[in-house]
Amino acid sequence: MTLIHETDYGTPARVSETLVTLEIDGRAITVPEGTSVMRAAMDAGITVPKLCATDSLEPFGSCRLCAVEIEGRRGTPASCTTPVAPGMKVHTQTDKLAKLRRGVMELYISDHPLDCLTCAANGDCELQDMAGAVGLRNVRYGFEGENHRAAAKDESNPYFTFDASKCIVCSRCVRACQETQGTFALTIDGRGFASSVSPGANESFMDSECVSCGACVQACPTATLTEKSIIEHGQPEHSVITTCAYCGVGCSFKAELQGTTVVRMTPWKDGGANEGHSCVKGRFAWGYATHKDRIMKPMVREKITDPWREVSWEEAVAYAAERLKAVQAKYGRGSIGGITSSRCTNEEVYVVQKMIRAAFGTNNIDTCARVCHSPTGYGLSQTFGTSAGTQDFRSVDKSDVILVIGANPTDGHPVFGSRMKKRLRAGAKLIVVDPRRIDLVRSPHVQAEHHLQLQPGTNVAVVNAIAHVIVTEGLVNRPFVEGRCDPKEFAKWEAFIAEHRNSPEYLESRTGVPADQVRAAARLYATGGNAAIYYGLGVTEHSQGSSTVMAIANLAMATGNIGREGVGVNPLRGQNNVQGSCDMGSFPHELPGYRHVSDDVVRHEFETAWGVTLDPEPGLRIPNMFDSAHDGSFRGLFVQGEDIVQSDPNTNHVTSALESLDIVIVQDLFLNETAAFAHVFFPGTSFLEKDGTFTNAERRINRVRKAMPSKVGRDEHWVACALATAMGYPMHYETTSEIMDEIARLTPTFRGVSFEKLDRVGSVQWPCTGFEDDDTGMAIMHEESFARGLGRFVITEYVPTDERTTRMYPLVLTTGRILAHYNVGAQTRRTANVAWHPEDVLEINPVDAEIRGVKDGDMVSLASRMGATTLRAVISDRMPAGVVYTTFHHPVTGANVITTENSDWATNCPEYKVTAVQVARSNQPSDWQVDYAKNDIERKRIAAANVIAAE
Numbered sequence: 011m012t013l014i015h016e017t018d019y020g021t022p023a024r025v026s027e028t029l030v031t032l033e034i035d036g037r038a039i040t041v042p043e044g045t046s047v048m049r050a051a052m053d054a055g056i057t058v059p060k061l062c063a064t065d066s067l068e069p070f071g072s073c074r075l076c077a078v079e080i081e082g083r084r085g086t087p088a089s090c091t092t093p094v095a096p097g098m099k100v101h102t103q104t105d106k107l108a109k110l111r112r113g114v115m116e117l118y119i120s121d122h123p124l125d126c127l128t129c130a131a132n133g134d135c136e137l138q139d140m141a142g143a144v145g146l147r148n149v150r151y152g153f154e155g156e157n158h159r160a161a162a163k164d165e166s167n168p169y170f171t172f173d174a175s176k177c178i179v180c181s182r183c184v185r186a187c188q189e190t191q192g193t194f195a196l197t198i199d200g201r202g203f204a205s206s207v208s209p210g211a212n213e214s215f216m217d218s219e220c221v222s223c224g225a226c227v228q229a230c231p232t233a234t235l236t237e238k239s240i241i242e243h244g245q246p247e248h249s250v251i252t253t254c255a256y257c258g259v260g261c262s263f264k265a266e267l268q269g270t271t272v273v274r275m276t277p278w279k280d281g282g283a284n285e286g287h288s289c290v291k292g293r294f295a296w297g298y299a300t301h302k303d304r305i306m307k308p309m310v311r312e313k314i315t316d317p318w319r320e321v322s323w324e325e326a327v328a329y330a331a332e333r334l335k336a337v338q339a340k341y342g343r344g345s346i347g348g349i350t351s352s353r354c355t356n357e358e359v360y361v362v363q364k365m366i367r368a369a370f371g372t373n374n375i376d377t378c379a380r381v382c383h384s385p386t387g388y389g390l391s392q393t394f395g396t397s398a399g400t401q402d403f404r405s406v407d408k409s410d411v412i413l414v415i416g417a418n419p420t421d422g423h424p425v426f427g428s429r430m431k432k433r434l435r436a437g438a439k440l441i442v443v444d445p446r447r448i449d450l451v452r453s454p455h456v457q458a459e460h461h462l463q464l465q466p467g468t469n470v471a472v473v474n475a476i477a478h479v480i481v482t483e484g485l486v487n488r489p490f491v492e493g494r495c496d497p498k499e500f501a502k503w504e505a506f507i508a509e510h511r512n513s514p515e516y517l518e519s520r521t522g523v524p525a526d527q528v529r530a531a532a533r534l535y536a537t538g539g540n541a542a543i544y545y546g547l548g549v550t551e552h553s554q555g556s557s558t559v560m561a562i563a564n565l566a567m568a569t570g571n572i573g574r575e576g577v578g579v580n581p582l583r584g585q586n587n588v589q590g591s592c593d594m595g596s597f598p599h600e601l602p603g604y605r606h607v608s609d610d611v612v613r614h615e616f617e618t619a620w621g622v623t624l625d626p627e628p629g630l631r632i633p634n635m636f637d638s639a640h641d642g643s644f645r646g647l648f649v650q651g652e653d654i655v656q657s658d659p660n661t662n663h664v665t666s667a668l669e670s671l672d673i674v675i676v677q678d679l680f681l682n683e684t685a686a687f688a689h690v691f692f693p694g695t696s697f698l699e700k701d702g703t704f705t706n707a708e709r710r711i712n713r714v715r716k717a718m719p720s721k722v723g724r725d726e727h728w729v730a731c732a733l734a735t736a737m738g739y740p741m742h743y744e745t746t747s748e749i750m751d752e753i754a755r756l757t758p759t760f761r762g763v764s765f766e767k768l769d770r771v772g773s774v775q776w777p778c779t780g781f782e783d784d785d786t787g788m789a790i791m792h793e794e795s796f797a798r799g800l801g802r803f804v805i806t807e808y809v810p811t812d813e814r815t816t817r818m819y820p821l822v823l824t825t826g827r828i829l830a831h832y833n834v835g836a837q838t839r840r841t842a843n844v845a846w847h848p849e850d851v852l853e854i855n856p857v858d859a860e861i862r863g864v865k866d867g868d869m870v871s872l873a874s875r876m877g878a879t880t881l882r883a884v885i886s887d888r889m890p891a892g893v894v895y896t897t898f899h900h901p902v903t904g905a906n907v908i909t910t911e912n913s914d915w916a917t918n919c920p921e922y923k924v925t926a927v928q929v930a931r932s933n934q935p936s937d938w939q940v941d942y943a944k945n946d947i948e949r950k951r952i953a954a955a956n957v958i959a960a961e
């Protein structure tokens with residue numbers, strides 16, 4: 011259990027090799043140079059009253075409560091803004107200071123509502139605490155004069171309120187929004203007595219630029235900014251440290267509870283990935299865990315048109331096993347398989363892949379990473395030898411040049427986006443490669459040096475062109491390449507990349523990026539100091555996804571931007587546990603730790619540990635499963651927490667494949683779109699009910715701890731174990747930590763990891779091989795040599811996608827994620843986040859809109875050769891002419907009805923980012939949407955009205 015109130019040291023810690031010794035209240039204290047007097051005192055356990063200071067923000071010095079006396083100095087300087095000096099003698103408690111502090115507090119309290127007993131912050135109010143700390147006993151000034159007690163409340167934000175009557179204008183919220191979040195949504199309006207906090211230009215929070223990260227709420231020392239959940243429930247009485255289950259940043263949180271009810275999620279200051287910050291999803295969007303739509307009991311049905319029948323867990327397991335065995339008896343061992351989920355813990359994923367391999371006896375196991383970062387795994391292992399990003403998040407603090415390609419960190423990975431913006435505000439230069447003008451290109455105090463607004467599908471051409479400039483202008487880091495990389499492969503690559511067909515000038519007509527911009531960006535990347543590359547699904551979800559990953563790796567090697575802080579190649583992982591689900595052996599060709607199933611030594615190790623014979627042949631990938639379902643050879647599927655109907659491309663192809671199966675088993679929180687095709691449904695658990703680990707984008711293995719008991723009465727891994735056992739392969743773990751112990755025994759990169767160690771050291775970044783017991787792993791990879799020995803340059807020929815615009819489909823559709831929602835929206839649509847994004851919209855350039863007579867807000871049809879849908883158009887100059895953009899958070903939009911079957915040549919990752927489309931005004935739902943609505947009503951009828959309850 012962790013304390014609700016952590017120590018606030020007043021000002022941030024400083025790092026310096028120079029130490030300073032001073033005396034505070036007669037005690038000698040030694041701290042790093044640059045430390046504030048307040049922090050030095052706090053470090054020694056001496057508390058100085060404070061209001062405007064907090065250790066997550068730079069000191070401001072406005073409240074004067076922290077005044078101290080320093081021998082030899084006049085007056086009473088603020089201890090928060092005064093740095094320590096050698097030999098300094100400080101007094102924090104004198105009569106003079108006590109009088110001064112009481113005077114300050116008296117002024118504050120004389121303009122503050124005295125409703126402490128009924129105030130939501132009662133027990134968690136620094137103003138209240140300080141009144142006690144300074145010994146305030148009476149207030150001489152009455153409330154008759156001018157005051158702020160009638161100031162209006164702003165309740166517009168769904169998650170927090172702003173009660174201006176309680177504001178002491180300490181500016182902590184304003185500074186949190188600037189320094190921590192980097193949004194600059196708040197200002198202090200007016201002067202002196204009239205000064206007040208204002209979102210935007212005197213707007214409400216909802217109408218302002220605020221992105222609801224909650225940093226201001228966390229920073230507020232009074233009840234002015236308060237979570238609505240705290241107003242509703244009151245203060246928490248205990249907390250549990252766990253990990254956010256949304257994106258690959260993997261923020262650590264204190265789940266703060268009353269009993270088993272979560273009343274607040276507070277980002278944990280000691281969290282390695284987030285250091286006390288969060289975004290709207292992690293901090294606020296957890297209500298789905300107790301949403302009424304959750305399915306609490308296992309259910310079965312003979313046919314997908316039958317009503318569901320609630321049954322016991324044992325009956326559901328027996329039913330699933332019988333049907334799977336019957337399919338195998340008729341169609342062979344390889345006729346069934348499963349899909350793991352990157353939303354689940356490492357332990358849950360591990361047992362499912364073990365169940366498929368050991369109990370089902372097949373390698374037909376794949377993961378949702380297939381449709382997002384599988385090219386990262388392939389590309390980075392080919393070039394560097396490891397399927398993972400090279401840096402920790404902190405590394406960006408040392409970057410001089412940041413190249414963001416096909417990623418939108420402020421929406422997709424918001425906490426890391428804030429960290430990146432902080433570095434950019436401090437002077438790092440930014441290059442953005444993206445067809446869409448993402449927020450980073452231009453936001454408060456951040457301006458990209460170069461925005462290469464390329465035509466979707468031309469990533470390889472642009473990255474090759476950058477490399478061409480580096481090679482032909484003599485910008486290659488020869489010592490690095492000669493010392494660290496395979497010389498033969500480099501020579502071949504160098505000759506290839508120097509060819510005219512890779513020059514920015516030659517490629518300009520294909521990429522749409524002016525050659526001089528590419529040249530300038532290339533020079534900046536190669537010569538600007540520490541240069542780091544961050545990329546996302548805009549790189550991987552292409553027919554040349556793997557090629558782009560390798561082209562990026564080539565670029566980093568050619569310039570020596572690998573193997574130290576501030577540089578590297580960094581995939582921003584979409585889901586919370588994409589890295590982990592891949593690490594756990596979820597691919598059909600790889601056992602845990604990315605070791606090929608055909609490797610006899612590796613297979614033998616698992617066969618010995620698991621006591622079975624394993625198939626040496628790779629199994630089916632997800633798209634192959636669908637194709638084999640269509641040809642009748644694949645007949646049964648176990649789906650762990652993934653909504654393949656909504657998330658996979660070419661929806662009609664997916665649904666017809668599922669319809670053809672004899673048995674579909676879904677394990678999930680909700681009856682998702684895929685469950686409409688299921689015969690067995692096992693209720694899943696939310697992250698708040700899980701015990702285990704997630705591995706984030708920086709390879710950080712974080713603990714996930716139960717904040718509440720499983721609402722469905724079972725842990726998720728129980729289902730895989732019971733089903734494996736019923737299939738004839740006994741599988742059982744007494745505790746979840748036993749699963750991690752087995753993972754650590756069998757997976758070299760996880761060696762030494764255990765729950766005990768994670769609980770002791772906080773988190774570990776793999777690889778962990780050979781580290782001492784308290785070591786927390788490897789923050790930066792490939793420091794001395796690459797994991798594969800010599801870095802390998804790979805020739806990345808630009809091959810245009812088959813998906814071409816035509817007269818019929820003249821525009822290119824690209825898709826992405828927005829801040830408020832997460833992936834298919836199964837969770838965020840069941841939270842107040844819908845306030846920001848109640849529907850998916852189509853962003854279209856003003857020129858394309860005008861040609862089609864489309865006005866802002868019009869409904870339009872969006873059609874490709876695969877299908878059509880209807881959605882609302884938003885005219886936006888973020889989009890270049892010829893390119894439109896949408897999200898896929900709402901099932902009724904059917905964005906993936908439009909996307910094609912094209913996929914990455916190496917990994918089959920779908921080409922979500924390039925679809926030729928036409929847009930036209932329309933006031934009709936598409937045929938698909940009419941069908942969807944009909945089926946949805948039918949499904950709801952079956953799911954709700956006709957559930958036959960268990961006896």
Ligand code: SF4
Binds near residue numbers: 187193195223226
């Ligand atoms: S919630 Fe975040 S973005 Fe909004 S005002 Fe507060 S700090 Fe700024």
Ligand code: SF4
Binds near residue numbers: 179231234
């Ligand atoms: S809202 Fe809170 S943090 Fe902001 S100025 Fe007022 S009291 Fe300070």
Ligand code: SF4
Binds near residue numbers: 255257260284293
């Ligand atoms: S940045 Fe990602 S991990 Fe962090 S709180 Fe937001 S969604 Fe959760």
Ligand code: FES
Binds near residue numbers: 074077090
């Ligand atoms: S805490 Fe130092 S001036 Fe407010």
